[in-house]
């Protein structure tokens with residue numbers, strides 16, 4: 076289950092008042108990219124893609140955390156009955172479906188870590204999980220970024236970026252570009268879109 080577009084926008088706005096920061100506009104840029112790519116692919120629900128993009132980082136509502144934002148977002152969305160959004164809160168951070176390659180700090184309690192790891196074992200990733208992983212890597216807070224520049228920026232900030240995730244992001248870009256038959260940056264209006 077998912078909230079409506081308007082409900083999702085309200086959830087994000089309310090979340091930002093709890094923990095203001097660039098994550099709000101980052102989420103809006105990810106939502107925009109997801110909607111445009113889904114439209115261009117055909118056979119995908121672009122409204123669903125938008126809503127999932129908007130809520131993928133909603134766990135940030137509960138404060139500045141690394142791995143913790145994943146379990147916070149998952150539990151929050153599940154508490155509202157939005158299981159499809161909850162799934163994205165979880166899967167957007169783990170391309171290979173394990174916490175092994177996670178770039179940020181493991182700042183979760185034992186219980187939260189177990190929740191993340193147990194749920195990751197049972198989820199089946201679909202094209203929406205893959206789409207939001209890609210859009211997360213395209214979305215800056217001020218607009219759409221070049222995916223390799225964005226990954227390079229994360230690498231500088233955290234000191235490392237797993238090669239596997241880097242390659243996986245480029246593969247996802249290629250996959251969706253092939254499906255759309257178009258350059259991804261023109262589809263997501265890289266040079267003009269502002270949140």
Ligand SMILES: [Fe+2]
Nearest residue numbers: 101131132211
């Ligand atoms: Fe994100």
